Amino acid sequence: MKDHGHPVTSTVAPSAARRAPTGRPARGPALGPVPAELAGRVVTSGDRRYAQLRSTYTRRASPAAVLLPRRTAEVVAALAYARQQGRPIAVRSGGHGLAGTSSVDGGVVLDLSGLNRVEVLDRATRLVRVQAGARWAEVARSLAPHGLAISSGDHGNVGVGGLATGGGVGWLVRSYGLTIDHVRAVEVVLADGRVVRADATTEPELFWAVRGAGAGVGIVVAFEIEAAELRQVGVAQLAVQARPDGSTLRHWADVLRQAPRELSTAVTLTPYGHGTVMSLTAVVAAESLRRVRPLVAPLREIGKLLDDRIDLMPYPALVPTAHLHANLGQQPGLTTNGLLTGMDAGPARAVMRAAGRAVIQLRSVGGAVNDVAPEQTAYPHRHQDTLVVASVFPPQGAAVLDAAWRALAGRTDGAYVNFESRPGRAAFDRIYPGRTGKRVLRAWRRYDPAGLFRPRW
Template sequence: MTSPAALRGRIVVPGDDRYHLLRSTYTTVARPAAVLLPENAEEVVAALRHAREQGLPLSVRSGGHGLSGRSSNDGGVVIDLSAMNRVEVLDRAARIVRVEAGARWAQVAQALAPYGLAISSGDHGNVGVGGLATGGGIGWLVRRYGLTIDHIRAAEVVLADGTVVRADADHEPDLLWAVRGAGSGVGIVVAFEIEAIELRDIGYAQIAVEVDRGGRALRRWADYLAEAPRELSTAVTLLPHGRSLVASITAVVATADERRVRAAVEPLLRIGNTLDQHAQLAPYPALVSTAHLHANVGQQPSTTTNGLLTGMTDEDAAAIVAAAGGRHQALINMRSVGGAVNDVPADATAYAHRHQGTLVVATAFPPQRGVALDAAWRPLADRVEGAYVGFESRPGESAFERVYPGATGDRVRRLWKRYDPDGVFQALWRLP
């Protein structure tokens, strides 16, 4: 493969010592023909032009944590943005931060900590900025801060024809709308300007609660979160516990005030039989630590789907327990949303799910695959609505319609066609 001058030394092919660390994603072992490593927007343009000239499948990667595995491929070209990882505070008074798409969220948290700033950004420091910040961003501060996309004020985008465009409220507002939730289909977003929040330390609690077969503990968790202080965000993982289940609850309170942390967390201790608990104050970067940073080499193969609940009925809770404890035993995670997420109008961004309170995620691991996941998910399939693109590993028309329902999906399709008429960035969705 001939190297353009702008990318000399930054095209990695099989046989290169770097190839085994760059070819795959977190969930999928891949074998691309080449991985391109641009260091600035001009080199992204050169990389895109080079990739298109080869006539091979194209993937774009920031962190490579994406559960679908779409940020790499077999036999094609990968544009890897990991060298574009700079984080800069542009305006401390306005809390505007410029973050390049190849940074990982641990690096962002570490860079912002000296300024007393933070951005809610997923739940693992190894996740790349670009993938999360173009899909939504359900993080540890989600009920207080909202989605990551809700605070993107501008984006720098390389379009399919090689044009570099700034999208903000006054310039290309339609492009900014699409970037915030459906950005993977309009171009390569190389940098974001994001409004951060003032935050240094947070309250952190880990609680284990026994879950009865009827799921009453889960119903109480959801009922409490619907009324809880917005400072509180939680994630729940359901795990086997003898002949029942245990809910492992991670609770994050966006304040360093111990009294408010205690008041927010204590009701969680009353939703069921508490097996274990501990709480502490910690700096925000401890949640998305630099210790999380690692190469992605396909170490966690999985198949994932998800949906949202507005409230949680007794029947919903029982269905969740059935999915987690049934014969197929999917791993079930739940995240509290609502709060600040639902302050944003449903048509303000390409993420339209602005009235629900709970995100339910189901994952199957080998040797189980999609058929087993679908069987485990069946009790919930007709109870949930919508989907979050970050936790949907099987792209296609059905997934698209759940992620981008109704008028939102119609607008996404129109804008993808406008900004990428040849479908360079949408091929993996397999849309008609």
Template sequence: MTGTLKSIPTDLEGKVVTPSDQRYQMFRSTYTTVGHPAAVVLPESARDVAAALRLARETGLQVAIRSGGHGLSGSGTNNGGLVIDLRALNQIDIIDRSSRLVRIGAGARWAQVAEALAPHGLAVSSGDHGNVGVGGIATGGGVGWLVRQYGLTIDHVRAVEVVLPDGTTVRADAKTEPDLLWVMRGAGAGAGIAVAFEIEAMELSNVGYAQLVASVDRDGETLRRWAEVTAQSPRELSTAVMLSAQGSTATAFITAVVISGDPSVIRETINPLLGIGDVMVQQAHIIPYTQLVPRFHLHANSGQMPSRTTNGLLTGLTPEAARALVTAVAAPNPAFVQLRSLGGATHDPAPSDMAFPHRHQDILAVASTFPPNERATLAAAWKPVAPHVNGSYLNFESTRDEAAFARAYPGATGTRVIDLWKRYDPEGVLRPKTPS
């Protein structure tokens, strides 16, 4: 639905940006998507968020929620609707150092969080870029540089302060509103707007950081060896692989992070990766965790990287799946493919513990394509990969249709998610594109 905002409520004066406002260019878009919303609301409190939701109900404008604006899916903006931008809700506090419990506003970005927690020797696994907003990851999942040791970000969310679509602000924790806590950890976008989280951080200061470059054979045996090494490695190792086309061949750019400041531990953990194939370049350092999500990542988001993205989760890497991934990046019109190691702590929760049921898969594969033919290119590149995946991560999905919902929330999980979305948002104010 599209529309025009005819008047601004008194309680939101000075906090609404419309197309005639000179600030509009700064707030209309995400990193991947140029939006044309009717208005962007910049709330400074939970009360302001409630007022923004009341405005959405009264006008019938479609709602998009933005915490950081960097998200690959592009869901943080829209055309002709209302964007609620949470960037001002960015306070970060240590609640209890002994239990490592921290309170983080949904509008904070992970560079800010890492910087605030570092003096206390704490960290939260939080994606792989400092410009990513807290709210999107902490309600959707959270695959970060520490994922195999820490698990997903949502695995350590202990409470959420939520503004429901009717304007009520509630605390969701294990004793108070446990159903709301369940759905906010993995499928929060359709239930309410999270304004703050209580998260159990981990003890962390320095990490081992290594970068490797390896040529990838057409059969994908290099990728299979990477997958095997990662699966057999200690939890302290998390890796990400960027696949790039080099004519008819592919190259793997591997980033490895080891949760240790001990050079001997780092060396022992990384060494097996050197045996996956023809490793052409390697370098390793001990760095503070803050350097992985640094402050200089905090750039404006103006749709400067237009793209479309899809993804799938894999249990191991079969020969057929490996070949399909190589085909996707070495095709005449290739996709850009990232592989992220899971396993370890991501397997610890039961599939029913929260609204993220994917607890046996080992790899997240993400494919992105860019203009001018990004839709057709993505469909063609992903077609040979799709039969091999089992589930998906909605935060890395540009298309929010029924099929995407079913992949992200299969079976009983999807049924419960829909039921809870209807309970907490009976009028459909947040209007998720899901089965009715």
């Protein structure tokens, strides 16, 4: 399961797509004349490009039009045109988002894929500028010649905008933190068409909201991000037999709790005969196998080892350009998630029970993520150390997911917007609890008073 953006992430920069209640294309007035600055960049159902642009990775959709701006000024023009149509609006940077909100039946999609430039602004400070429509594979490829990398989800086809406004649990999460933790400034088109640059001193409340709750404030078109100095990483692929009592998971969590933060891991639990296999990817932010091997070695002892391999590879190999593909609604499903602090016997057994009903994945967090104060960004979950994600796929549906998650629901503490496919008030309260949620809603109302981009909470 990839770290998709919300934007509740479509990997979209902020999207407020609202679907017709039936799921069929919503009827609306005929589209108005296209302004000169958008000539050739408005795609409707009669256009051969429409089939490649209509849907997201997780949902098939039938928008009335897809707009393809290539510059910030064209985003402003596209937004004005979209508003004039009197139809729902969705904003898309990549379209991987699990909530499917980066397309909209009968509405207008602002597709930012033409805004995909990546440039190094200052090599000495590792400051880079990345436009929201770039994919993370393109970012990794562009930064590699400079010896730089940004920890940014785990799949190269995910768009920058959604992930970098929702969080960013990447392959280097324990050493680097979340992607949003290294955003230093953003360029945003607000609902009224104004273009605003926000950072820690200019429009600080907008800057706060963009980092974790960006889906409701406007269209983020570019980010200035501090990259990490990194060329190669150590990658270990392990398969371990997981005990049903949860002891294997507890041992995994113990290893991570004691490990240097260079080590980050992702786990998938899958059926294997009458048991469960724990497929584990460990990534070490180090450029020598002499450093990698001792950090990975304790993971080989957490249970019966079925397979293992360790390699040293360039960082772009983790999010390769081979991942780039069209999003045609090819991966429908439902997903929810929660965060854990510690992995004692109760949560570990609950995870194993859930694994019998749904696809369960776990990500180590903690480390650098927890260096940031909870109030510093709109992502407030700064004490937890494990992210648990549950997914079901057709023909299974919501009832199966809810049954699988029931044992875990009362044990989790918070949730992550990019792995929630069913927006709603209950999800909002887990993702943005307490004072954070109140502040998020104030920011959304301040910068988008009409609710043009507001997610369907």
